[in-house]
Amino acid sequence: MRSPEQSYWWLRLMSVPGVGPVRYRSLLGRFGDPQKVLEAPAGELAAVDQIDRKTAASIAGQRDESWVRGQMEAMEQNAASLLTIDQPDYPELLRRTDDAPPLLFVRGDCDFNSRPPVAVVGSRLATQYGKATAELLGRELGRAGFLVVSGMARGIDSAAHRGALSAGAPTAAVLGCGVDVVYPPENRKLRDQIVSSGAAVSEYPMGEGPLAAHFPNRNRIITGMSLGVVAVEARADSGVFSSVRWAADQGREVFAVPGPISSAASSGTNRLIKHGARLVQGVNDIIEELQPLLAGPKKTDVKREAPSLGKDEEPIFELLSDQPLHVDSLAQQAERSVTEVLRALFDLEMRGVVRQLPGKRYVKL
Structure with missing residues (x-):
């Protein structure tokens, strides 16, 4: 769970009008944590996918702390805490969905x-x-x-x-x-x-x-x-x-x-x-x-020969495992656009080394 100081920044970004789960996650993918998002200039924010100029200006100009302080007081009074999407305790299956909430209030x-x-x-x-x-x-x-x-x-x-x-x-x-x-x-x-x-x-x-x-x-x-x-x-x-x-x-x-x-x-x-x-x-x-x-992945004594891949496909293939991974997570980890990642995934599927699962999730075969 998040400490009060860490919770402050997560809640403050949550309080910005127009920043829902998808935009919140786009910002995290670009800047890494909410504090860096809130300290970024509007021009840099507007360059993030899903963030228009109006939203960027709202984020850069967010100064009202009263709502955040009220939330933190209510959490303390009710023995509630904040669980954020980057923490290992966050529900793993939920983390992999398209619009998982970036933060959860938990009692x-x-x-x-x-x-x-x-x-x-x-x-x-x-x-x-x-x-x-x-x-x-x-x-x-x-x-x-x-x-x-x-x-x-x-x-x-x-x-x-x-x-x-x-x-x-x-x-x-x-x-x-x-x-x-x-x-x-x-x-x-x-x-x-x-x-x-x-x-x-x-x-x-x-x-x-x-x-x-x-x-x-x-x-x-x-x-x-x-x-x-x-x-x-x-x-x-x-x-x-x-x-x-x-x-x-x-x-x-x-x-x-x-x-x-x-x-x-x-x-x-x-x-x-x-x-x-x-x-x-x-x-x-x-x-x-x-x-x-x-059940975990089946063990086998036969090692599959690694496929010969191009420079676009290999980094994406290396990020995959037997555990499903969403295309947005792949794009963030590979530091590429979703379009580029989907193109590489299509080529990997054609080679028979990757499988697409429901919900835009992919696994290595």
């Missing part, structure tokens, strides 16, 4: 990378069947060593968290409000239980309320930090489909629990299964499907 002390994370999502207006199933899956996933990730909403989310807690396992709640805000209000006790052994996480600042527009963005974090997403119960028009779309874009496995054909509460999950989601009849269906993603 609790959860190691996001020690247990394989699985998201469990579903309807707020859940039936008894749905809640019982979510609690069962949360408990069994926790016992099996997984980190259950959900959104602490009414219904399925709350049941999944309770299931993990009943197994004595940590669970992560990704919020659509500040981590000091309890939403829904009746979940205060649940929130405290989550924080005591896991964590409440949000990209939204302290004191931020649960606005409707926050929740679709919140969903991308739930799916982004997870290996797979389990939809337990959803109607045909459920917000769960927002999570499913994010999961598809991020290359995550999608699972769904079937329900009675006569139940409108399960019409959405039944439709997901019809269109290719993995059928879940028990926790083993999830574990067996995700097992290959948990």
Whole structure:
């Protein structure tokens, strides 16, 4: 977690109007850390990809510290801390997504990378069947060593968290409000239980309320930090489909629990299964499907001969491994434009030494 002095600079850049996750990451890629960004002249800032002159002027002219100081005071009062994208404790799978938040507000002390994370999502207006199933899956996933990730909403989310807690396992709640805000209000006790052994996480600042527009963005974090997403119960028009779309874009496995054909509460999950989601009849269906993603690279006694590469392809190839890497990360590490990197990756794919995965991620073969 960041020290108060370090947090100051990360929060100050966050406070600049027009600097969202994508622009924030572009600036970090160019300057390395927020302090250097804020000390740079407007002309140098405007030369960064995604940064127009208006935004550059806003960054260079940012002098108001009142919001930042207020955030730091609220964090101290609520035992919250800042987790930034360059830190090893940041959720690794989320780090690799296109628009990962550059900083997360965290309450609790959860190691996001020690247990394989699985998201469990579903309807707020859940039936008894749905809640019982979510609690069962949360408990069994926790016992099996997984980190259950959900959104602490009414219904399925709350049941999944309770299931993990009943197994004595940590669970992560990704919020659509500040981590000091309890939403829904009746979940205060649940929130405290989550924080005591896991964590409440949000990209939204302290004191931020649960606005409707926050929740679709919140969903991308739930799916982004997870290996797979389990939809337990959803109607045909459920917000769960927002999570499913994010999961598809991020290359995550999608699972769904079937329900009675006569139940409108399960019409959405039944439709997901019809269109290719993995059928879940028990926790083993999830574990067996995700097992290959948990295994390390297979050892072999046969060493593959290194390919003969040109000067444009070789640096990109050397940055790759068996762990997926996003094209933006490659561009930053190689200090090249995304266009140049994509051209090199295409040539490497044609040689059969690199594979593209969903979500603009690449691995070495």
